[in-house]
Every structure is written in C-alpha cells, then in structure tokens.
Amino acid sequence: MEINQKIMSKFVINGGRRLSGSIDVAGAKNAILPLLAATLLTEEECAISNVPEILDVQSFIKILKDLGCEVTTEARTVTVRCGNIKKYIPDKKLCSSTRASVIFMGALLSRLKKTEVVYPGGDKIGKRPINIHIQAFKSLGAKVVEGETVKLSGDKLVGTELFAESSVTGTENMVMASVFAKGKTIIKLAALEPHVQQLCRFLKKMGARINGIGTHTLVVEGVKKLHGAKVKVIPDMLEAGSFAVLAAASKSELTINNVDHSHLDTVYEKFREIGINFDKSANSLIILRPQKGYKAVSIRTGVYPSLATDLQPPFGVLATQCKGTTKIHDWIYEGRQGYLKELSKMGANVKIIDTHQAEVTGLTKLHPAKIESLDVRSGMTLVIASLIAEGKSVISGIHHIGRGYERLDERLRNIGADIQKID
Structure with a gap:
C-alpha cells in the first residue's frame, strides 16, 4: 500500500x-487506525480486512514496521504480527503527521510497560489536548513525564475508575492501557462512536474482558495475554x-x-x-x-x-x-x-x-x-x-x-x- x-x-x-x-x-479511517494500534497487544498474527487505501493507514503501517512488526498487505487485507517489538519509541516524524498516533500510547504502555511519543499532529482545527489521556495513565499507575515528548512507564498498572469525557481517542487509549492492568478498570463517560465499539469487540475477540460496549460505561478486567484475531473494518x-x-x-x-x-x-x-x-x-x-x-x-x-x-x-x-x-x-x-x-x-x-x-x-x-x-x-x-x-x-x-x-x-x-x- x-x-x-x-x-x-x-x-x-x-x-x-x-x-x-x-x-x-470505503472502510472507516477512524476504525482502522485503532485496530492497527491494537495489534501491538499480542505476539500473534492479526488480519484486518476492508482496509482503506489512505495516507494515514500508510503512516501507521510504517510506524508498526519501524517498531519491528511484520506487516503484509494484500487485496485490502493487512496482516500484522508484532512478535518481536525492537523499540519502544514510535517514529516521531510519522507520529507528528497524524492526530490518531496518540493511540499508540495506550497500546505500547500496555505491551512494553513504557513508551515515548511526540505530541500528535494531523489537522489544524483547533486545540485538541491530551490531558484526559495523561490523567488516565497516571490513574492506572503509570509515571508520566511531559516535555517535548510524553514519556510513559509503568511495570504494574492497576485497574481503577477513569473518566473519558466522551473523548474518542481518550476512550480507545484507556481501553488498550487497561487490558492487562491488574483488577477491574471502569471507564465512565466512554465514547459511543461505532469505531470505538469495533475496537472493543476486536479486543474481546483477542481475549480481552470488556463489558458495557455501546454504553457510556465500559468495564475492563485485566488478563495476562491476548491472542491473534481477524476483523473487517466497518x-x-x-x-x-x-x-x-x-x-x-x-x-x-x-x-x-x-x-x-x-x-x-x-x-x-x-x-x-x-x-x-x-x-x-x-x-x-x-x-x-x-x-x-x-x-x-x-x-x-x-x-x-x-x-x-x-x-x-x-x-x-x-x-x-x-x-x-x-x-x-x-x-x-x-x-x-x-x-x-x-x-x-x-x-x-x-x-x-x-x-x-x-x-x-x-x-x-x-x-x-x-x-x-x-x-x-x-x-x-x-x-x-x-x-x-x-x-x-x-x-x-x-x-x-x-x-x-x-x-x-x-x-x-x-x-x-x-x-x-x-x-
């Protein structure tokens, strides 16, 4: 692609x-990007079909490859295997080009226990702060250092009560950050968008324990690991x-x-x-x-x-x-x-x-x-x-x-x- x-x-x-x-x-831009990020949460192969041929998808695939994931594309299906992630910092130039890159924070923190991500780029349509994301990571027990980048670390995340304030990427980050967290995480005021629901259902197919999909309250119970799965983009x-x-x-x-x-x-x-x-x-x-x-x-x-x-x-x-x-x-x-x-x-x-x-x-x-x-x-x-x-x-x-x-x-x-x- x-x-x-x-x-x-x-x-x-x-x-x-x-x-x-x-x-x-075509397949939804706002659905495919978090699905691609979610493939980082397992060592096994994931296959995503009905993938749109757009620049943001191309950027996400490059980010995954740079991290060490194996990615192949054939006939609108992208297959990803993140068996051996070789670095914890996604490509800063690529991340700065798309707003959605913010969702790598939750996935990488969850999988690698640390990451460092530049502030996301994308459309210039006003202020889109990530303070909701930062507060959620802190509440889960992660250490957060903010500067020119956002540095996250947390060996033992623990489930707690989070408030997403209907933020789409905020909800997505909270879900991915909490799938391995010890105990139960309750995400209140979760976003209801169809692509948020699809991400949650994909994670459930991978073995995550998520209840309340399609409501403003998501309940995530931490598991030890996730496995591969297939999904068709809405x-x-x-x-x-x-x-x-x-x-x-x-x-x-x-x-x-x-x-x-x-x-x-x-x-x-x-x-x-x-x-x-x-x-x-x-x-x-x-x-x-x-x-x-x-x-x-x-x-x-x-x-x-x-x-x-x-x-x-x-x-x-x-x-x-x-x-x-x-x-x-x-x-x-x-x-x-x-x-x-x-x-x-x-x-x-x-x-x-x-x-x-x-x-x-x-x-x-x-x-x-x-x-x-x-x-x-x-x-x-x-x-x-x-x-x-x-x-x-x-x-x-x-x-x-x-x-x-x-x-x-x-x-x-x-x-x-x-x-x-x-x-």
Whole structure:
C-alpha cells in the first residue's frame, strides 16, 4: 500500500455537471487506525480486512514496521504480527503527521510497560489536548513525564475508575492501557462512536474482558495475554455522509453502497429537515434529485450519536444551496471554520460569529475559484463546492484529503465528475 500524494499536488475541477451512477464507501479511517494500534497487544498474527487505501493507514503501517512488526498487505487485507517489538519509541516524524498516533500510547504502555511519543499532529482545527489521556495513565499507575515528548512507564498498572469525557481517542487509549492492568478498570463517560465499539469487540475477540460496549460505561478486567484475531473494518460513515451531501448539493441522483444505516440516523434526520429526497435499501443509500428547493436548518454538532463534527464542513457547503440562513454551531473544536473563508472566495454568503459559530445564507450560486484545503474534511467540502460551481476551480493542499479519502479523484470521475490531479 504505497500512495503517492505530493504536498504540492492540486485538484483541477470543472464543475456544474450532474453526477450519476454508484459509488462504494470505503472502510472507516477512524476504525482502522485503532485496530492497527491494537495489534501491538499480542505476539500473534492479526488480519484486518476492508482496509482503506489512505495516507494515514500508510503512516501507521510504517510506524508498526519501524517498531519491528511484520506487516503484509494484500487485496485490502493487512496482516500484522508484532512478535518481536525492537523499540519502544514510535517514529516521531510519522507520529507528528497524524492526530490518531496518540493511540499508540495506550497500546505500547500496555505491551512494553513504557513508551515515548511526540505530541500528535494531523489537522489544524483547533486545540485538541491530551490531558484526559495523561490523567488516565497516571490513574492506572503509570509515571508520566511531559516535555517535548510524553514519556510513559509503568511495570504494574492497576485497574481503577477513569473518566473519558466522551473523548474518542481518550476512550480507545484507556481501553488498550487497561487490558492487562491488574483488577477491574471502569471507564465512565466512554465514547459511543461505532469505531470505538469495533475496537472493543476486536479486543474481546483477542481475549480481552470488556463489558458495557455501546454504553457510556465500559468495564475492563485485566488478563495476562491476548491472542491473534481477524476483523473487517466497518464502513466509513463520514465518507458516506460526504458523498450523500455531494449528491444533494449537486442535485444529482446517486447510489452510495456499503452503508451502515444505523450509523447515519442523525444525517438522515437533517436530510428530512432540509428536504432532501432519499431511499434506503439493505446496504445502500440512494439520493434522489430534488422535487423542490432545500430549506435552511440549524446544524449543531455533538458527541455520537449527534451529528459528527467531521460532517459539519460538508453541511456548511450544503447550506449555500438552501434557502434562508443556516446557523452552524460546532462546540467540539474551535477554529474549524477555515473552509468557510475559502467558500466565501466562491461567493458564499458567510458570517463567522465566533470560533464555534457561523451563519451561511443561501440560496447562492457558487462561482469557481482558487482555494486551499486546510484539513481532511474541509478538503472534501471544497471538492463538493467546486463540483457544484460552474467553471474551473483549483484546489491546493489536497494531500490533506488523501489522509482520509481513498483515490477520491478516480472514484469521482467514475460518477461523472470532471476532476484531475496535477503535481
């Protein structure tokens, strides 16, 4: 799995075309990364299927190989055997490139009893502190030294009561750090996201004792060792939501396959409010061409099962195609509004109220522009905007998009988009 995505690459999009056909949703980015980290918890072989071909996965595989794990990739299945881990410090440059690298802390502390990890990188969408993680490690009995890196050590972790505060990576780190801890660990206010649940179920298949999966209270009873297991990555609900918004915003009829409808209830609720026509079959979502215009609604993000913060930007561009003023409130991350400034270059009527709130007034006919992708989700949002704006748009910074969306240009061409990548 080697993806060539140069920093200076750009998308050139000739928008205004109606799209049609079908597109398949890839495996979830936010699910595969903790699953890969979890393979460190056993000496035996683990096999993960339905793996998306994205840059963050490539980075995680490189980190595992650098640690001494044997990793092979074939036909979207990644096989990992971490029998002889030769170092306890994951590659600092690779870790600094992706936010999710923070979850190596719990896995390595649990397996090796020590680790040293740089502060995670990834998207620049506001402060995302790891104090919840640090406090959890301390509560379990680990020694923590914070500086330019975070150094963790703890020969004998002991189960206790932890508070995850609905943090996704915080919950994942706490679970992995406690699977070998002596006694019982109770994780309160655990995140409910489907990928958190999948990690817990994978760990149970490996021999971990975890109860309360799918609730806000997880109970982990420490075991001596874990064994190998197989798992299939769940569909990416964020990608499904993005493609659905693309179809609606471009007034296209599109079939989106490999969808888990149970993960998209809040998206469907918003679609009904806006007036988007759609049908559902077993594993597919069909966005239908509108019979009338869309209306503005309130967009408020929250912890799962509320609307995901990662879907706020796509809904932001959809708001330009709705009649009236859409109020956006993303209380999870401050400063996630850079994409709105880029949309304003395309004629969007945008008012930024503060670091968490904005208003978008439509209906607006977007025009093409030269714009910049600032992170994974804003990048996809600008692709949507460029596809509905008649004329030629150029998007720079598309390496961000490659971190979360697999071969996006190729897949969009298959449904009728005029999009090319230039280096």
